[in-house]
Amino acid sequence: MKMKFLAAVIAASLGVTGCSQPEQTSEQTDTASAQNATSQTEQAPELGTFGVDLSARDESVKPGDDFFMYASGNWYENYELPADKTRYGAFTALADRSEKQVKTIIDDIMVKDDLNAEEQLVHDFYQAYMDTDAINEKGISPISDVLNTIDSIENRQDLTEVFGNAWLTGAVTPIWAGLWYNRLDPNEYQLSVGVGGLGLPDRDYYLSDDERFVKIREAYVTHIENMLTLAKEENAADKAQRILELETAIANVQWPREKRRDRDLTLNQIERSELSDTYPGFDWDTFFAQSGLKVPALNISQPEPVRDVIDIINDKPLEDWQAYLTFHTLTNNASLLSEDVYQENFDFFGRTLSGQQEPRPRWKRAISEMSGTESLGFAIGKIYVDQYFPESSKEQMSELVENLRKALGKRIDNLEWMSEETKKNAHEKLQAFRPKIGYPDEWQTFDGLEITSDKLVQNVRNLRKFFQEQDVERELKPTDRERWGMTPQRVNAYYNSSFNEIVFPAAILQPPFFDPNADPAVNYGAIGAVIGHEMGHGFDDQGSKSDAMGIQRNWWTDEDRAAFEAKADKLAEQYSQYEPIEGNFVNGRNSLGENIGDVGGLAMAYEAYQLSLEGEEAPVIDGLTGDQRFFLAWAQVWKEKRTEQSMLNQLRAGTHAPGRYRALAPRNHDAWYEAFNVQPEDELYLAPEERVRIW
Known part of the structure; x- marks a missing residue:
């Protein structure tokens, strides 16, 4: 979930x-x-x-x-x-620049003696990520607790509990839920519930007869088998085929993307107390209990697909779901595990699916892992703004x-x-x-977050728990309009319809988008547009x-x-x-x-x-x-x-x-x-x- x-x-x-x-x-x-x-x-x-x-x-x-x-x-x-890129252009060039600037920030932190609390978090997380010897020695043992829980699933309630804990474990689930804004009252939070659960980029990859997609599916099954073999799963080839069949069933009931973006069709509000009657056959109480979120208002983004997926959950054998969860737990944590797991994951998702010939250097992968809004991105972003944004x-x-x-x-x-x-x-x-430019007026704080220099997977889980607890704390309060959906070092921009705000992180305000020394025609044609x-x-x-x-x-x-x-x-x-x-x-x-x-x-x-x-x-x-x-x-x-x-x-x-x-x-x-x-x-x-x- x-x-x-x-x-x-x-x-x-x-x-x-x-x-x-x-x-x-x-x-x-x-x-x-x-x-x-x-x-x-x-x-x-x-x-x-x-x-x-x-x-x-x-x-x-x-x-x-x-x-x-x-x-x-x-x-x-x-x-x-x-060789380590699948695309390159103006956005990529700026992202590379931002990445190098963040690397300079982290390099300075790694050699400093008098670190403040947030710098220490960055230091320890980066050190844990870069310690490849320790990571390789551990293999997949850092996620063995999750894999053991999956192995011990005996009934649908056990299965639902695992689905409900996916926010923490990194698994993929066919039904997801997340805290979002009430579209009919943006001052309130609500839970948005929808259908997911696919390993390939889109339902077309499962349903199209185009030869390209047929070959991708064949390679995907081989990849699943290889990943399950790394987890020492028996009958890996048979399980891989059944996972593809399961995901194909999910893809078949999902709405096409153009339908999923229609806000009239995806606005289907319901009280939590009515959920089991309207969408029966799924243990919603058990599912939501794993997150701790108690907000009473929900929105079902894809009503018919949710009902269809509930049928799939109940119809498919538990053994298929166990194999499915094992595979996705492995693949979604691959960047945090030993090199053999990461390399197998890259061979399919990087090389086969995206045409990327080589993995990105490990330091870049570390920065990517650290730079999200629900990681240490704002701790790094505060320094980035001080050093690089006039x-x-x-x-x-x-x-x-x-x-x-x-x-x-x-x-x-x-x-x-x-x-x-x-x-x-x-x-x-x-x-x-409301324009937001450069950086937040109120910075994300990290009080209470624990990060160590030798437990990478645990660090990621601690971050997930930290932000989940913040969601639980704020869910019944008025929405936080100061919150940013991107960090300052992110090369992008966005519009948030619930707050009617336009947001421009600091990193995009550089050439070729914006240059204070450029001709006005250029700035209007680039950042102006x-x-x-x-x-x-x-x-x-x-x-x-x-x-x-x-x-x-x-x-x-x-x-x-x-x-x-x-x-x-x-x-x-x-x-x-x-x-x-x-x-x-x-x-x-x-x-x-x-x-x-x-x-x-x-x-x-x-x-x-x-x-x-x-x-x-x-x-x-x-x-x-x-x-x-x-x-x-x-x-x-x-x-x-x-x-x-x-x-x-x-x-x-x-x-x-x-x-x-x-x-x-x-x-x-x-x-x-x-x-x-x-x-x-x-x-x-x-x-x-x-x-x-x-x-």
Whole structure:
């Protein structure tokens, strides 16, 4: 049971026949413009002369044919993906930088003598993780207590207890529950209950007849057998096949991802006292007793699948569930166990499933384990902010957010398809947006947490217990609006619909997203569009179902909602035409919220950029107009290279379109056509009436 706080669900986040050349000017004009841009700042931007890496471009590609390759094609054709990565791009580059900065912080802690309490926690956890000799010597013994409990299951009540303890043991269970916000009253917590339990990324991996998925399933069964053999399980091959059959049964009753993101369908509130009558056949009291959570209000995210999975739990033999739990306990703790277990797990999930050729260095794996919101991430993040995040960046970012708020407000006023009644509600929601920038105002404390330098698995369990106890302590109190769903060193951003907040951790406020020394067009095209993207989630096909106070309700007129959904449907169709792998398309419906965020966020950022010019013409720099620099900055934010396996995972299990298609969002904006002289014969050309304009 996933009984920890559902931070991962916080909401929508953020992790190209004649070429139309940029406008040419005289060398004197280019030089003067560049000097003028630089003179307005204290130092040169990190990338190029104005904030964009022009060497990444492939100017032999027409912008109107493939804007991704025009903006980043030279980089794409020449960049070699490292053996320990499945994808690489602007996000990955910044994540690497953040990781190295955190490594410097930890290295300093490891040699210091006068450590404070939080530094000591970081020191001891890292030392335990890096002590490979001790870890290898222990083998799988650190989880032997859990495996013994699984072996001793004699009835459905025993099975339910093990399911209920999965938050602590790291097992996967077919029914999960986690503390979340009441969507009808965000001041209250409630338990969200749903269906999970799969080892492969998505139900398609079990149900598709595509040869790729058939081979993955064959490799998965072999992997399960190998893991069970490491646990000295008898009849490992037979058990592996039965585990696949069990997971296939679960996959068959799960909703498709595009249905799971529909907030109308996933809002099914029920009192805890009514649960057993409405969803019989499962010992809910025993299940919830393992977590200690007593909140009376629940929401069932997938009603029919929950009922179907209860039937599967009762129909499948206990022996199958024991094998299933043994395997998932092993695989979910593999990074904490001996090298033979980790390597077998990596061979399948890394190499086979994702195309990663080598494991990440152990120090990187340690940092990843330590950096979550329910690990030591905020203890590290506090130091990260002190050392690497200037307060001036927070101030400049605050100004950008307000500029985007003003721009979106203006765009709402000018919407021809929206009535005044709905516009009034939209403005109320926009004005109520709460930005969080850089780091929390109130830091997570770690009083009472015990970490030792020689017991890695126990350390992880202690962290799980620590945060679980905090959830139990806060569950009946008003929701904590100061809590962050990401640490400052995380390269990402998110929108939380329950609190109507947009959140930008410190680590994303660096080039190519944000550079205080870059040309304004670049900052508006990059971080400005990211700000707009997160604002856009408040007005996407699902975020728009919540009001200014974060309450899920319909604040639209029926006519306006129908007009909005018609535009959203059109955008879903547009993205569904992209085919990254033969026979495998972008799921325009599942990625719709992100695509609305991209297209709408770009429009907001462009509006804000134009407002910032105050009617003046932007200078031409390196032969590029302001509009060209704006759209290039956007496209280069989404440059990426990835393995085919990783691409397949993204298409089937991800909520975002792959980066090379996110870079094409400008094809819905008139200004892009003018900036790059895109003509009807160009591949990306959309007739004006086919361009999707929502926000």
